[in-house]
Amino acid sequence: MKNAAPLELHVPEPPARPGEVPDFGWLKIPPAGSVARPDIATPPNEMRGHAYTLIRVLDEQGAASGPWDPKLDAETLRRGLRTMMLTRAYDERMFRAQRQGKTSFYMRCTGEEAIGVAQAMALDDRDMVFPTYRLQGLLIARGWPLIEMMNQVFSNTRDRLKGRQMPVLYASKEARFFSIAGNLATHLPEAVGWAMASAIKHDDRIAASWIGEGSTAEGDFHHALTFASVYRVPVVLNIVNNQYAISTFQRIAGGEESTFAARALGYGLPALRVDGNDFLAVYAATRWAADRARTNVGPTVIELVTYRASAHSTSDDPSKYRSAEEPGRWPLGDPIARLSGHLARLGEWSEERQARLASELDSEVLAIQREAESYGTLASGPHHRPATMFEDVFKEMPWHLRRQREEMGS
Amino acid sequence: MKNAAPLELHVPEPPARPGEVPDFGWLKIPPAGSVARPDIATPPNEMRGHAYTLIRVLDEQGAASGPWDPKLDAETLRRGLRTMMLTRAYDERMFRAQRQGKTSFYMRCTGEEAIGVAQAMALDDRDMVFPTYRLQGLLIARGWPLIEMMNQVFSNTRDRLKGRQMPVLYASKEARFFSIAGNLATHLPEAVGWAMASAIKHDDRIAASWIGEGSTAEGDFHHALTFASVYRVPVVLNIVNNQYAISTFQRIAGGEESTFAARALGYGLPALRVDGNDFLAVYAATRWAADRARTNVGPTVIELVTYRASAHSTSDDPSKYRSAEEPGRWPLGDPIARLSGHLARLGEWSEERQARLASELDSEVLAIQREAESYGTLASGPHHRPATMFEDVFKEMPWHLRRQREEMGS
Amino acid sequence: MPRMNMVQALNSAMDVMMARDENVVVFGEDVGYFGGVFRCTEGLQKKYGRDRAFDTPIAESGILAAAIGMGVYGLRPVVEIQFADYIYPATDQLVSTAARLRYRSAGAFTAPITVRSPCGGGIFGGQTHSQSPEAIFTHVCGLKTVIPSNPYDAKGLLISAIEDDDPVIFLEPKRIYNGPFDGHHDRPVIPWSEHPASEVPAGHYTVSLGQAACVRPGAEVTVLTYGTMVHVALAGAEEAGVDAEILDLRTLIPLDIETIVASVGKTGRCLIVHEATRTSGFGAELAALVQEHCFYALEAPIVRITGWDTPYPHALEWDYFPGPRRVAEGLKRVMAD
């Protein structure tokens, strides 16, 4: 059969470019509380719909409802709120420090704070996490000191990574927070490997990992899902769909014809698609998946639908490729405002407390920043000694590196 | 929540190992003719069930039925039968030639002949195919001379590939048959790229590619599906599920928790799961997918369920890892016997004609083999001149290769 | 003649080729609407349409594979790998198909693709935005490898690469996109407009692959280098006060052996400078070739000044980067013996 019309290449486009009016009508948003919560033992093929919907607990008025409501007490909710706000305060300060030329680079997670924070709280602190560069909320929620993080951002003398890594590529063994990779997606199958080891050793710790929706196109995403499925690995694989990969709208990553959660179905894995700006929904979905992993039922894929409210990084200028109005029209709101609204509705919070906390946190961050700067900044030093550059390439320094260190003359 | 039991690694096993009794009860086989045939414009999400069933036209008695019956005339069916038988005769002769030490290596497609042959007939000869090493039936069905194929297998003086490739890694520009890759899965996204080019040029030719179920675990499988989905590429992507990857049963490739066809669903692509030993079903499914591609509707994934009846290659000995009884118990039978039975039932064929044809084909192959051997074999030569080794690394030979050619002294 | 920086020159090369040859297509991550994170493909989508300049999924292997398939069809794809550090996921496609296709099909199928990628350090990119992986490609027979050092060459070489029927890896030293950086990171940035090589014809021209350029004639020692290091070598020679003959190799494969041998034959000494890590870097091949061809002319051991055999450390970037001081030291060493 010959085609009537000649072949055409379809190249997906975002709904709006600079100067155009953004419209998020394509994002189908079911009412909060309307999605069923299956038992964790439910066979994946009996819950495929969860890959195409959006699990939501908090409605537009800040009320929580439905089977996914984790029913957290106000204390826990306030802790979550505080951690999200701390994350944002930290981001703003570090962003400014970069703009002031104190360091080379920074990446904010503005608008995505519920993800790292709620998920850290839903996991066990002993679980191992393999995050991306936009999960500072996770590290903060695990209680890793901001001073350590700032020392890394400033590449100063107290930077545990010895000034070797670009800002934000944290690593902390104590916080069970894996070294963040510059090469996208590599860490996802590594997380699966870690969790395989945990299963081999009959441990009770699971692994969790995160990947941006843009990065799901890498082969390592497929390797992670394949291995997770084949060996029924105790791992939670999260896809953070913040709509963008630098300038590239998620449709170019495959978000036009399907959801990212749905990738899981082909491997026989269950998928949950979640309102990523709804702290309660994120918490509940993560808990569901963690329970599933921990009880040997198997891995889960979670797509967290959110919006990258700021630039990709300090090297990026979104006004070049997306409508300036877009962030304001994002229909799932801001995670901090939504949780704060919920607490207020419960009578457990107020605008005034919110404002006070924000300013307290900013002062706290600023004080820590001053301390961090006292140990040095990238721009003005001091840094680790140049000779340290030759350490840790290998456990023992071989002759050729010793010779090169001498050649450097330090 | 802590798990009651410690974590365990699940390692899938095949249903039977040597000495055990094989049981194919896990393979769900719907009655022939029972699966619906959707319109090619059907949205993929409305036909997900086709990834989990098995499209069959021929029943156990050789009767054809149902909406997928392509209603081919007897002449066409006999042509298909003849080509499958020729493929088998060729395989047997080349296998023997390897055993006689005339060449280094050979791979048969025994039991999988319907795939290459029916699909070649369902595609247009101008369409570009990117096959694996087990698709000799496709090349034969396209009318590429056996003598050319044998010259390649013997790496002799008339081998168009100049003795450079291992046996069976054919390439033919005239037959629009892409150079078979030694590195698994690489060709699948390349096929997608070819089809993207065809769409960019508003051509009317589509591409088709094949991959073994074992090789679907490679990242390039994921890249192929992602690109195919994003750009709605006019390509047919076939997964040949012959149950094994060398010694490894398909469950280790992810066949335990899902079907291979189902991989497509996550990308929003339609999938057809087909009885790969049913010539009519294979033909019809391919036609459906080709029509879809050619009319700009998009790509299709087809899983062809079959059984690798012989060894992986001449280097392999399946008795080491699978029950000797297994091939005999494979429930989907032999594609040649099934099509021949169907023709007989139509009164268009007989056991006697079948036997006569088999012996004619064997003689035909043998005669060609004699000719091919007259141009040389790997074992006893002659081969292409050693100096040809330096050609085609680049279009023009750079100085360092010219110098090395001199150094070789020929 | 228009003045162009490297980014503009590269953009112009693609523009010229897209206008001349309908089979030239350009794609990669952020390459379409946005025009690439370094803006090398800016305006091409607008001018040539979405099916000739487009964004891709983040899958370097998929990008290479798509390019190869298009090349087999008959197109001439020019793809961008956002940073050379991210080319590794595409290694199998590069080695096993791009480099081997002509050979394995005895010429029936070919992959006339160009793979552009920014390489090198000097922008505080840390270990995953600073690598110079050229040596790996030079070891893979069937690939050509090109690294320009200025706008004029960049455009002329890129046009040659696109017109070439073999796969070409085209590495762009990102530190010199905007100016001829000589390694003095503490001095003000000099823009290309003050450099003669920023005079770039607006139209079509080529700089042939496989030809080195002598950027400084000299009598005492031959410096073999390429990319950013060409400018650093010039500064280093000045600082050392040595009359060095500096060759900008421009193309590593095929290599301009004649120019190299003639120069070392004349000077009797050789310094090799590259930013990549030393062990098994392309400097090793250069050293091996020079001693093979010029053994009896050599008066001193060939010296290699290179990046250290460590990842590129973020904060210690300038201790890692082989700057003019180290080049000068190298020159003194090679002259002392």
Place this chain on the structure above:
Amino acid sequence: MPRMNMVQALNSAMDVMMARDENVVVFGEDVGYFGGVFRCTEGLQKKYGRDRAFDTPIAESGILAAAIGMGVYGLRPVVEIQFADYIYPATDQLVSTAARLRYRSAGAFTAPITVRSPCGGGIFGGQTHSQSPEAIFTHVCGLKTVIPSNPYDAKGLLISAIEDDDPVIFLEPKRIYNGPFDGHHDRPVIPWSEHPASEVPAGHYTVSLGQAACVRPGAEVTVLTYGTMVHVALAGAEEAGVDAEILDLRTLIPLDIETIVASVGKTGRCLIVHEATRTSGFGAELAALVQEHCFYALEAPIVRITGWDTPYPHALEWDYFPGPRRVAEGLKRVMAD
């Protein structure tokens, strides 16, 4: 002492280590029940269970990633890549995590993995079952690269690799799995049992990484080689009638520079022999180092005898393989000058 061929020696190394250390796990394509296409892991699944020796999906990057993750957990994975030609899909995992993890986390996380893979030609495997990609790994700082040439070393080095806290690429020249092949493909195969290095202790022992072995002392010329080529070099020296000192490097990174320098210092001449393609092969690094360290001792140019810069052609295998005749020619060349 038991006699073992390479396959048995390698199997024994893994067996010994799995018995000693519960954290040692073994996996790869066809590695579990079947025991690997070259049977190196035979019997391990039966002995140690399905969760310590198992089959994997065909995904080299997934295999490496899983190993790295397990290494981070605290295991010591030993993975098999079925042929070295198939390691390319795993390049990103190797370069960007395995090699860099200790560095980028300043020691907090490490990947103490061993990657075994059969390499080299001589079995009519054509271009995708014959490659020797070692040079690539030697250019990636953070990886150790090992290539044994006999059963005794194979076992001792593999145990060292497994016990090593850094990632080790362990390349096994498949042509010598069953016998010490000297390049005379037209002569009957000699089994390992007739070679002294087939006396392999049944238990635990190590051969240290980073130490070359002198397999033939000599005065006239130093031959630097490894893997299959050790045996070919011995035959070539005999054919040339040259009193060559032949060093089996065994470990490429870290390299035993002292032994090399001492030998070339003594002989004044150097021949490098490897099976990999020449340009930017490890021979280039060796040549560069030798001339750096022994310039004034050298009496003639260092000569490289290597695989040609082409893919490994199936039918022309023996014209490609650098056999004893070519080694002898190389020796004569290096002696003539």
